Amino acid sequence: MDAQRRAGLGLALGLWAGAGRAAAPQRLTVAAYPKLDAIVRAAVPAWTARHPGVEVEVISREMNDHHTAMITALSTGSHLPDLMALEVGYVGRFAQGRGLFDLRQAPCQAERLRERFVPYTWGQASNRRGELVALPSDIGPGTLLYRQDLLARAGLKAEDLNGSWAGYVAAGREIRRQTGAYLLAHARDMKDILIRTGVQDGEGLYFSQDNRVLVNTPRFQRAFELARQVRAEGLDAKVYNWSSDWTEGFRRGLIATQMIGAWLVGFMGSWLAPKTRGLWRAAQLPEGAFAAYGGSFYALPAKGDPARRALAWDFMQDLTLNKTLLLDAFQTHDIFPALVDTFEDPFFDEPVAFLGGQRARHLWREAARRITPVAVHRQDAFADEVINTELDKVLTRGKDIASALGDAERLLQTRAAR
Template sequence: MPASTCSEQQSLLPGPTRRAWLAGSAAGAWLALGAAGRVAADEKITLTVAAFPLVDEIARAALPAWQRLHPNVAVEVLTRQYADHHTAMSTALSTAALLPDVLALESSKLGRFAQGGGLENLAQAPFALDRYRPLLVPYAYDQAIARNGAVVAVPTDIGPGTLLYRQDILARAAVDAAELTRSWDGYIAAGARIKKQTGAYLIAHVQAIKDILIRTGIAPGEGIYFDQNSRVLVQSERFVRAFELALKVRRLGLDARITAWSNEWAEGFKRGTLATELSGAWLVGQLSNWIAPKTAGLWRAAELPEGANAGYGGAFYAIPRKLDANRKLLAWQFIQLMTLDRERQLTAFKTHDAFPALLAAHEDPFFDAPVAFLGAQPARQLWRQAARRISAVPVHKQDPFADEVIGSELDHVLNRGKSIRTALADAQALLERRAHR
């Protein structure tokens, strides 16, 4: 994907000029269709928006603003749980039955939908999404570019990666936070001291370490698991290193061997048995709101070890290709409200920790404000910098399957003593059989 294109466009907009342009453009950009999206006074229309939890709440919160602009166009937000939603959308797009007007997609699912041919190409008229490209976080926009150059979705929020750590646990172990981020070896060494001095585990599960390392050092033309020609990449050195470091952490007893989002995982945060976590910035909101609110003030944020850059999730809006043309225009205006309106983006961030994909929102003073849960650390500045450094990588329709295969093979290495080289060779053979299906 041409990640450099957007960065080059942004570099032409230095300093205050760029900020003013972004703010002005974003404020009015989504009104650009003008009369094309208007509805006659006596005409009543209902748009349907299909979404998954949290995205649905953000969409509903925007309905008063939408009604002021389109008093004759009601919006019904349909909610399904995450997995059910994406399954239902896949079925709807393939059969052209029960199509919503707007559908939300999570970033990890975007590649499969992009290559399915069921989504509208928003780069084409009358949408012309390319003109808004400089307004959006570069890697997020690039994630929505299909192999044929079509832009199939608009990012609404992102998940810049961060390392979260318990300051109180580090203090008890006499570990400086810089030791966690200087290198992966330093991160592991610090974890060993933390475990010895406090009994706390470095991390919940080593899969989190593997997930970052296989996304580090990707060469141009490569995806995570496949290159642009569907050649399988899982025997490359980045996979070898990811497995080696994960195995080292396991052998030292530094991971708690608990799965993210399990009850045990949440309890680890509440009880202070987990010293760090590698995740998206949005996890701070989850910790403060419901996972471990009583740990407020004990956590801090830092960049990922060795300056690694990784995105953790994110939501996009798309339009079905087979939707009626007139409804597409209204659907497009709804998407513009959700993605290009600065106030909508900031409201979603402040209320649901949905980190904005709109660059103009990043200029708001809210990004410089202290985060109470993080001991008044102005961590949003850190996440804003991380968001600019992340690069999009090409997606492949078999990426979700490849993720399962690699995760399974790592389990064989960790729990059954399988050699790393054999595990990756087995994964390579299986993925090669699936790559061209």
């Protein structure tokens, strides 16, 4: 623990003790989800050794159950943990309310930590009031994963895939013709990446800083057009991410590429398609695009017990600033750290066995540094559902793109006004 943290924690606990409160709380509660729960538990022994008499209880739930429980706890002010993990999409939902503690305030004063994290994550953790409501722990740099063996059979190279979006689609035609494999799992994947590119600094995916709806714009029009082209040419397998057909597509070599966060490589190697080890490679996204895909944060509830806030903040700093802990999580769980202090570690130079020995972490590190900050909004999850529904109408019913985006815009304008 650095001198500043020791002094701040000691002062805070001393003041509370002087006010007649217990000098050291006996239990600190942390709510998390897999795989963050494992990282929290790994951090506990060293942290509690520095805080004798304090026990850390880790409450672990599956991703959706965890966030449902946090929504309920924040809205009712009951059963609040001292510290909670949040997926980036939920940070946006919670940030605009008053449920999360502003980390710029004492005892945290976290604004001083800005330069230690990947720049775009700071915007994700801040709201329109300028409050900082969370600290990032891990990120998901977008990447293009592709089957090297299928490209070779089609007479193609990686440059044919990621030079441009037009080139990516053209390569898909050749892959389909020569190998029978689909270019990608679902045309929606095209949309998911394209709407994340070209976002203006400080704006969100779906809403501007002044709450304007951004879906009826050239960014979304191009995403819908390319997704429709992929579907019309029979280049997508029409299977959704995380479905059994998606998994089988990877295992049987029926899906040639996947655009998603770099974290998928760990899942592929451990349980999605471990027998395809060595067949995959990674590249940057087409046309010089850099996009974020997922990430995790830690936050303090605003109505949490003030007598434990300094301890919770101290533990949060371990989870987000402890270079050794974060690198261990990267090596063990393939969780890419948000802390830039880790970026020069030799682990980034090591070959990735699942990717045929490629030093892919160099690509992901570059992507992380070049991703544009994208503001989060409390209605992002709802907007994502609306856009996916309208895209499905375009792909399966032939709905006109202008009408689809216009309908989405009107619905989101109504929701944003609430």
